[in-house]
Structures are given as structure tokens and as C-alpha cells.
Amino acid sequence: MIIWPVDYDRLTTIVNSGLNVDQQTMDIYPDDVQQTYATFPVSVKADGNCVPYSGSVLAFGNDRYATEIRAGFIIEQTLYEEYYLQENYLKNGLDDPPKFDIKKAFAMYSDKYIHGTERLNDKTTLQDIYEREVMKIRKRSTYMGIWQIFALSSVLQQKVFSIYPKLGNVKVRKDLHKIIHPRVNVCENRILYVMWTSTRSDMTRGHWLPNHFVSVLPIDETVESKDQANEFENHEMATKASSENNKIQQMKQVKTMKWQLT
Numbered sequence: 689m690i691i692w693p694v695d696y697d698r699l700t701t702i703v704n705s706g707l708n709v710d711q712q713t714m715d716i717y718p719d720d721v722q723q724t725y726a727t728f729p730v731s732v733k734a735d736g737n738c739v740p741y742s743g744s745v746l747a748f749g750n751d752r753y754a755t756e757i758r759a760g761f762i763i764e765q766t767l768y769e770e771y772y773l774q775e776n777y778l779k780n781g782l783d784d785p786p787k788f789d790i791k792k793a794f795a796m797y798s799d800k801y802i803h804g805t806e807r808l809n810d811k812t813t814l815q816d817i818y819e820r821e822v823m824k825i826r827k828r829s830t831y832m833g834i835w836q837i838f839a840l841s842s843v844l845q846q847k848v849f850s851i852y853p854k855l856g857n858v859k860v861r862k863d864l865h866k867i868i869h870p871r872v873n874v875c876e877n878r879i880l881y882v883m884w885t886s887t888r889s890d891m892t893r894g895h896w897l898p899n900h901f902v903s904v905l906p907i908d909e910t911v912e913s914k915d916q917a918n919e920f921e922n923h924e925m926a927t928k929a930s931s932e933n934n935k936i937q938q939m940k941q942v943k944t945m946k947w948q949l950t
Contacts, residue, residue, distance in 0.1 A: 694844065695748050695877055702816040703908040704748040707731060716853040722867065723849075727881055729902045734887050736829030738901045743840045745903040746880045758825065760843035761836050765775075765822045771871060772835055773818060781847075781867040793863050794834055800824060834864055837882060842870040844880065851883040851904060852859050855896035868900070881905075 703711070713729035721727070732741045733751065738759070740743035747753065771777050778790045792808040795801050800820040807813055812824065824830050834850065841848040852865035867879065881904035 696846075699878075699909050700746055700903075701908045702728060702730060702905050704732070705745065705874050705904070707745065707903075708884070712889075713883060713889075713902055716823065716855060716856045716885065717883070718865070720854075720865075721851055721881070722850060723879070723881075725906055727904045727906050729883050729885065729904050732900075732902045733950055734900045736831060739832040739836050739840065739882075741848055742882050742901050742903040743844065744935075745905075746882070748885065748891075756844065757840070760824060761832075761839040762822060762841045764842050765835065766819075768795060768871065769815075769818065769822075771842075772838060777836070780869050783866075785863075790863060796942050797833055797860070797864075798835070799831055799833075806929045810858065832901075837901075838868050840882065841868040841880075842872070845872050845874045845877075847879045849881045849904075851881055852898075853884065853896070855893050856898075 707730040708803050708933060710729045710731045716727060730745070732738050732745065732812050735760070737754050741751040742761075743757040744753040748758070765772060772792055775789060778794065791814055795808055795814050795817045795856065796803075798817055798821050808924050818835065820835075821835060825832055825836065837848060837887040842947065847870065848868045850864055850866055850868055852861045854861065862934040863902045864884065883904050885900050885902055886898050
């Protein structure tokens with residue numbers, strides 16, 4: 689459900705938004721993001737409202753519509769609950785869908801799941817965890833997760849790539865690093881990007897956990913070309929280069945961009 693007009697011809701970029709690259713997140717940006725042009729994580733306020741902020745940045749180029757984005761999540765997840773508890777919908781977009789029930793995994797990732805006390809084999813329990821999470825996000829500064837990234841895709845009516853760094857539990861990454869498809873898609877050839885990150889600097893690579901989200905943007909609108917329609921076909925070619933070479937090239941672009949804007 690869309691509750692305000694979004695200009696779908698407009699692409700939010702680093703140049704037209706005036707946002708800065710988030711260097712800490714850039715350092716953990718993975719090399720297997722499905723894209724045909726370079727994108728960069730940008731700084732988003734870390735006060736518990738980062739998912740609505742990120743959605744507002746993607747849609748409008750600033751974070752001023754975070755409250756409307758949050759309201760959109762609540763309406764979307766309330767009216768279309770069956771989608772967010774539907775196995776086929778949640779697995780859509782995964783290159784190698786897991787054989788297990790991914791609803792259970794999403795419920796376990798929720799901070800409303802009480803470890804060791806709730807039986808996830810019970811459909812009613814899964815639904816209860818989901819509904820408790822929806823009730824929780826009515827309040828500002830409440831942590832959000834994968835269900836809200838799904839809701840963001842449907843609220844903006846565009847595909848969203850949920851980018852998860854190559855850190856922490858590899859099984860968690862397999863569930864959360866994916867393209868999410870909206871219920872209704874008005875921009876078939878466009879993918880928006882949101883990245884899981886952290887404001888902490890005291891974690892090892894193997895025990896890394898996210899606590900923050902940021903928007904991921906291209907430098908300017910010239911990146912949208914007719915070739916973008918072939919994004920999926922070009923995926924293998926786009927990800928062959930090593931992560932180190934990708935990082936070097938991207939940082940060169942960032943430095944050039946900063947020089948041009950000063």
C-alpha cells in the first residue's frame with residue numbers, strides 16, 4: 689500500500705541527496721551484490737529509526753519522511769499479514785532457497801522471539817511473534833529487521849536488495865542477503881539497496897552482528913542506462929572481479945566525487 693506520491697522517474701543519488709559515504713560500512717561492503725553500476729552506503733542516523741530513514745532517503749532523497757515510511761510498514765504488515773507468513777513469498781528472490789521453513793528463521797531473527805521458550809513448529813506462535821513485532825514498531829526508535837525490509841519493498845513498490853556483509857554466521861547471511869520482490873512492482877528494471885551494518889567496532893568477523901541499516905546509492909543519475917534492464921543476465925559478469933579490486937575502483941570514484949563537490 690502506497691500512502692503518498694513517489695516520483696518513480698527520480699533516482700536518489702549521492703549527488704542529488706548531498707549525503708556522505710559511510711566509510712565504516714564501505715569497509716565491509718560485500719563483492720556479490722547484484723548490480724551493473726557502483727553503489728555506496730551513505731550515512732544514516734543511528735537512533736533506532738534507521739530503516740524508515742533509509743526508506744525515506746531512497747524515495748525522497750532525505751530522511752524527513754521517516755514517520756510516513758513507518759506508518760506504511762504498519763499498514764502494509766497489518767493488511768497483508770498472510771504474505772509475510774507465506775513461505776513461497778519469503779523465499780522469492782533467493783538463488784538457492786533453503787529447504788527449511790524460512791518463516792521460522794525470520795521469527796528467530798526477531799527481537800520479539802523468546803529463545804528457549806517458544807515452539808516455532810506451532811503456526812500460532814509464529815503468527816504471534818510476527819504480530820508482536822508489528823505492534824512494537826508503532827513506536828519510534830524501535831529496532832527493525834527483515835520483515836520490515838520486505839515491507840519497505842512493498843511500500844515503495846520496487847525491488848529491494850537486502851545487502852548483508854560477509855561477516856558473522858554464514859547461514860544467517862544466506863537468509864538475509866537477497867533481492868526482495870514487492871507485492872506490486874511499478875519499476876521492473878530498478879533495484880533499490882539497503883545494507884545491514886553496525887555502529888560497533890569491537891566485534892570479530894566471525895561473531896559480527898548488525899545493529900544498523902543504511903541506504904546504498906549510486907553517485908549520480910547517469911548510471912541508469914538501457915543496459916540496466918539486463919541486470920539479472922549480467923550478474924555473473926558484474927561479480928567476477930575480486931573484492932579488493934572493486935574496493936579500489938570504488939574508493940577512486942568516491943575521492944573524485946568529493947573533489948568535484950568541494
